[in-house]
Amino acid sequence: MSTPPPETPGTPWSDGLRFAFGTLTVLPVKVTRWDREAARAGMLCAPVAGLVVGLAAAVVGLFLLVLGAGPLLAAVAGAAVPAVLTRGLHLDGLADTADGLGSGKPAADALRIMKQSDIGPFGVITLVFVLFAQVAALAEAYGGSWGRGAFATVVSAVAARLALTLAARVGVPAARPEGLGAVVAGTVPLRGAVLVGVGVAVLVGVAGLLFGTYGLVLGGVAVLVACGCAELLLRHCVRRFGGITGDVFGGLAETAATSALVVLAVW
Template sequence: MSAPRTTHAAADGLRFAFGTLTALPVRVTRWDREAARAGMLAAPLAGLVVGLCAAAVGGLLLLAGSGPLLAAVATTAVPAVLTRGLHLDGLADTADGLGSAKPAEDALRIMKRSDIGPFGVITLLFVLLAQVAALTGLYDEGWAHGAVAAAVAAVTARLALTLAARTGVPPARPDGLGATVAGSVPARAAVLTALLVTAVVAAVCGGLFGAYGAYGALHHVLALAAGLGAAQLLLAHCVRRFGGVTGDVFGGLAETAATAALVVLTLG
């Protein structure tokens, strides 16, 4: 009896991950803590699909004769399309809430409004510019560099959400996505997932870059670690300022992690 139940829970988790973290036509059949836990553990898989789609679009444009800049813009646009811009919207709302310097209750009210303030606009501008600039430089080195970077950045973004959903991180509101997933993942499971994803990234990147395999593996692992580190710093700040996490904060964490990973991949 345990095997079918485990399989069913895994399927519910995949539907939760793809149904909440992407705009792919996946129906979420369960919206409870067990499904949320499985879904957040499966979040890196959703990121991998998004990243591969972004890499494919960038590669097709390069194959058609476009330059690295246009391929980079398209690669940056695909995750926005596949999330209906929710992560970017969350980043902007989080920036507005933090930038307001108001008490937690007032800042959360600002974040819930439908408009985007000046802090949100500026943050979106610089984050998107950084992503496009980083991918342009990587595509200029070759399609494989840009494609792998797109995939690693997307996986890092969703892995940051797995870690942010660990036990001990409270929700800032009693409702919404943040309340559903906050604290749903046991800390040990979150860390083990991060270690597993890191090992897979190291193995894949080490195999892809031939003679530079060891350096490629280390470089991409460092990028993943930098992305997770940047997201954790933002998470700690948001918990102090807002008293916990919200759906907007999760979106901000994802974009922060992806951007930091891409920037590190351009270095060296």
């Protein structure tokens, strides 16, 4: 089990925001610190980066609708913009994780497969179905109303990064001694992870009130389901690989985003 990170109340939140945006987006943010204290603050700030990504995707989708495009094209934008703003790293991580899990190999061999630059059949199949599910769910949401589509886009992006905050909690080990997974694994205190999770669920629920009481409930449920599905994948990866890696983080983000979208699509 990982040793809890030392208390560092003096760690500036500005360093955490830089870490979050510098590692989780392609926005031109300079990471000034690359240590576990900054990583802890950064992973606690991960949902903020998700909020910015989600808002950007929603703006593009709504702009296309204003120009006369249909819900399907807006949905494609809702799935494409987050991929662009993360340089496709989360999708790449999802594919690599699928290849590692699908290989059925021992942990060391599976991790080696995940580090290879090519993509295997399990990764291809997973990417195809995940992207189809995201676009289909967003098209359903935008077809209901522009507001619902934008709401689903933002919530899915925030839930995706919240899953990373929870995965970086104390007690979850790194599978490798190097890479992003090793830097952030076990950095977030359990209490901090719970507080961020509850805070995000409450804020999403309050935002859902724009669509009535049902929106409040469904927004909170979407976040809970997203985190629950990501948690199941996290535990499976820890059992199979001995811990988490940067690729696993990407897989968790896409799993959470897709799960949230599916819940919001049945609205």
